[in-house]
Amino acid sequence: MNRxxxxxxxxxxxxxxxxxxxxxxCGSKEEPGAEAPAQNSEASNQPLHIKMTLNFxxxxxxxxxxxxxxxxxxxxxxxxxxxxxxxxxxCTKLPVMIASGEMPQVIAxxxxxxxxxxxxxxxxxxxxxxTELIKEYxxxxxxxxLVYGNVSIDxxxxxxxxxxxxxxxxxxxRADWLENLGLKEPKTLDDLYAMLxxxxxxxxxxxxxxxxxxxxxxxxxxxxxxDFGLAHGAPNNWNSVDGKxxxxxxTPEYLEGLKFLKKLYDEGLMxxxxxxxxxxxxxxDFENGKAGVISATTNNVLAFQSRxxxxxxxxKLDFVSVLEGPGGxxxxxDRGSNGILMFPKASVKTEAELKQLLSxxxxxxxxxxxDLLEWGIQGKHYELKDGKAVRLNQETYDNEVSFPYNKxxxxxxxxxxxxxxxxxxISEKVIEVEKANEQFAVKDPSMVLLSDTWAQxxxxxxxxxxxxKVKFIMGKxxxxxxxxxxxxxxxxxxxxxxxxxxxAAASVQQ
Amino acid sequence: MSTMNVSVTKTNVKTATSRGxxxxxxxxxxxxxxxxxxxxxxxxxFRYVPLWGLIMAFKNYQPHLGLMGSEWVGFKHFExxxxxxxxxxxxxxxxxxxxxxxxxxxxxxxxxxLLLNEIRNEMYKRFVQTxxxxxxxxxxVVIAGISYVLLTTExxxxxxxxxxxxxxxxxxxxxxxxxxRPLIILQxxxxxxxxxxxxxxxxxxxxxxxxxxxxxxxxxxxxxxLWHVTLPSIRSVIVILFILRLGSFLDLGFEQIFxxxxxxxxxxxxxxxxxxYRVGLQQGQFSYSTAVGLxxxxxxxxxxxxANKLAxxxxxxxxx
Numbered sequence: 076m077n078r079x080x081x082x083x084x085x086x087x088x089x090x091x092x093x094x095x096x097x098x099x100x101c102g103s104k105e106e107p108g109a110e111a112p113a114q115n116s117e118a119s120n121q122p123l124h125i126k127m128t129l130n131f132x133x134x135x136x137x138x139x140x141x142x143x144x145x146x147x148x149x150x151x152x153x154x155x156x157x158x159x160x161x162x163x164x165x166c167t168k169l170p171v172m173i174a175s176g177e178m179p180q181v182i183a184x185x186x187x188x189x190x191x192x193x194x195x196x197x198x199x200x201x202x203x204x205x206t207e208l209i210k211e212y213x214x215x216x217x218x219x220x221l222v223y224g225n226v227s228i229d230x231x232x233x234x235x236x237x238x239x240x241x242x243x244x245x246x247x248x249r250a251d252w253l254e255n256l257g258l259k260e261p262k263t264l265d266d267l268y269a270m271l272x273x274x275x276x277x278x279x280x281x282x283x284x285x286x287x288x289x290x291x292x293x294x295x296x297x298x299x300x301x302d303f304g305l306a307h308g309a310p311n312n313w314n315s316v317d318g319k320x321x322x323x324x325x326t327p328e329y330l331e332g333l334k335f336l337k338k339l340y341d342e343g344l345m346x347x348x349x350x351x352x353x354x355x356x357x358x359x360d361f362e363n364g365k366a367g368v369i370s371a372t373t374n375n376v377l378a379f380q381s382r383x384x385x386x387x388x389x390x391k392l393d394f395v396s397v398l399e400g401p402g403g404x405x406x407x408x409d410r411g412s413n414g415i416l417m418f419p420k421a422s423v424k425t426e427a428e429l430k431q432l433l434s435x436x437x438x439x440x441x442x443x444x445x446d447l448l449e450w451g452i453q454g455k456h457y458e459l460k461d462g463k464a465v466r467l468n469q470e471t472y473d474n475e476v477s478f479p480y481n482k483x484x485x486x487x488x489x490x491x492x493x494x495x496x497x498x499x500x501i502s503e504k505v506i507e508v509e510k511a512n513e514q515f516a517v518k519d520p521s522m523v524l525l526s527d528t529w530a531q532x533x534x535x536x537x538x539x540x541x542x543x544k545v546k547f548i549m550g551k552x553x554x555x556x557x558x559x560x561x562x563x564x565x566x567x568x569x570x571x572x573x574x575x576x577x578x579a580a581a582s583v584q585q
Numbered sequence: 586m587s588t589m590n591v592s593v594t595k596t597n598v599k600t601a602t603s604r605g606x607x608x609x610x611x612x613x614x615x616x617x618x619x620x621x622x623x624x625x626x627x628x629x630x631f632r633y634v635p636l637w638g639l640i641m642a643f644k645n646y647q648p649h650l651g652l653m654g655s656e657w658v659g660f661k662h663f664e665x666x667x668x669x670x671x672x673x674x675x676x677x678x679x680x681x682x683x684x685x686x687x688x689x690x691x692x693x694x695x696x697x698x699l700l701l702n703e704i705r706n707e708m709y710k711r712f713v714q715t716x717x718x719x720x721x722x723x724x725x726v727v728i729a730g731i732s733y734v735l736l737t738t739e740x741x742x743x744x745x746x747x748x749x750x751x752x753x754x755x756x757x758x759x760x761x762x763x764x765x766r767p768l769i770i771l772q773x774x775x776x777x778x779x780x781x782x783x784x785x786x787x788x789x790x791x792x793x794x795x796x797x798x799x800x801x802x803x804x805x806x807x808x809x810x811l812w813h814v815t816l817p818s819i820r821s822v823i824v825i826l827f828i829l830r831l832g833s834f835l836d837l838g839f840e841q842i843f844x845x846x847x848x849x850x851x852x853x854x855x856x857x858x859x860x861x862y863r864v865g866l867q868q869g870q871f872s873y874s875t876a877v878g879l880x881x882x883x884x885x886x887x888x889x890x891x892a893n894k895l896a897x898x899x900x901x902x903x904x905x
Contacts, residue, residue: 167862170869174648192648192869199649294848348739351759351847356733534868538851545848549760567670 123431124154126179126422128172130414131159133478142455143476146447151438159479169193173201178419180432183483184234186414188226191530197233203418203429206232212433214440218487222411225522234415235436235486240373241411242396242512246301247371247379249364250393252279260393264306264335264400271344274367290345291366293357297537299544300370304332305517308402312519318581320521320573324540325561328402330554337548350545362386373505380501381469392501396508397515408516416486436486445493448485451476464496524583526575532568539564642876648869662876671855679856682842683834685770691830693778695823698785699811717779728772729844733759760849769854772841788822789815824901831888835881857881
């Protein structure tokens, strides 16, 4: 063996080490567990390190270690390590994260926890079951019982639901335009139609140009907004009659609602490119004063107002939730929560750790934290006047507090806990409307039931219906074509889903 | 390949000394082998080891159970895929888009390379080349945005021009079944045709200039030179690129199509890739997605083999 031989062996060894390190990289599945603070229960003064992955609806994630985050950390004695993922991306990333097994201590679900991969993961013991534990926490247990029921899997709770009002869908409109035209607040569907017509044809912005349109509609996350089926008497998603389940779209009332929307489209009272428009463009049209009405939820009307006023300081917004239609006063009842926060067993090893995390969320609902999350930092986001909080700038609060911390982290409703505020008219109306809507809210009977087929094929099936709606509105198919699409939906799995729901409902009743 | 076969048979019959000489050959070229090692490792680790994951297509993969723990289901996912009513629609959409991009986009890159090659002013040639490469570096999101601004019926530039010139109604470029495929191909050409010329230009640069001189002596015109000298010289490059392209025949730009899809054009626009994304990834059905992906790869594999056979039939070298 000469020197060259050693060189060769050396080179081989380098190769092997390289290979070894790559392989080691593949096998690092166990590591996240090691990151979890196992010793925390003993050294209780040490801040608890919490890693979370959350969905995010804002524009920009604030820098780590900002004032708000520090305030939360100080109060709860934690060290937060938050990963914000845009909601539009979150739903695709969540199954991959679950599949990789590398999960943080707290992870949000993608909307309602009813996807097949999530159900099977929960049933397979990936996440902690907190059904019993949650009752021990003063604030967390104050959640309305209905909210828990709507996110349970087999009667078990696998995460803390993030509360939001049960009925929250509204139409936000330009109140200043309405004034310009001398119209009154719409109360019925006919009023809405008249308003849209006037917004389109009567130059509501008084600029002498015919450059406005009534509604800016959009398809987002496989949902068409607006939807007038309910107002025409169609059920909310599913209807259960004598133990049989019928999909809303399969009812004649729904078709009437669709015809109403088609009328708006045909007469040019809504944007003609709603099928291909992006959310940014659709909302932009509303902001820029091109469109006068948009579908909104009670919690984002205020944000819309500040966005519109940025373009036009004289603009004023108002909203209406329940419009009386041929079917009476009806409004969608939602699940009452915006997804759940789950605790993967892979990173939360012991029940003691789980309890620490639960008490973190419990603490977030104490008065001091409630004020921080709902109002922000005193002097920066709000001021106290006669013991009432007054918001200084809606947009700053939205970007620095609401989107990054309030929306992803708040679980139980804080309205009653926080310092009462000196509210602007819209916020006051929101509280009123959310309360008043309870009597008009139409429940979705399938919400508490599980269907394997829906969990697996729900998105595909919904797509068939949404595509058919768009085609009908744009006149690509007629009523016969619509009925054919409904048949297609039924054959592709809709019928099976109805049967599974019926069976599930029957077994619940027994 | 044939020489290697010969050497193998030789060593089989020969005695121990020749085996020693083979080892000596190995030793002699040891540095070349060493250079090969990283590449070899790369292929083993990142190309062959992951193949193992394909068994997912035959299992009911549940993330919390792991790959080995999940239950075997045989061909269940393939049955669901082939059995669904939209299968033939997806198949047709994918095939048609693949076909159009092969018969329209691919020749355009060659034509463009030939045109660029004919430009005599070096400065001008470089300028044009740079210009046609630029769109390649834009992301599909940007291009979809540009398309929207140009083509929307609500004040899109092109539609305004159409309305202004013909006085007619706006054309629903974005929401029609007829315009979807032309739109996709046009976007593809605009974005990537310039970039696609690079390899052809390299091949064209390698054509022996003496051939052109000889052709000129014989009185061949510019067109004749192109036909009898240039094209035959780069024929093998064209064939190789064509075969490689067939391998990814069904891999249409996912992002591009996904961004252009909407309710109206879905019946012509939904392809395997977008379907996998929507059904498989968004709903976390990994096994099903894998089965569809495997099917696509098998089709691509068969196409490559067939194209290669065909190329050899016509006396070309092919890719192996």
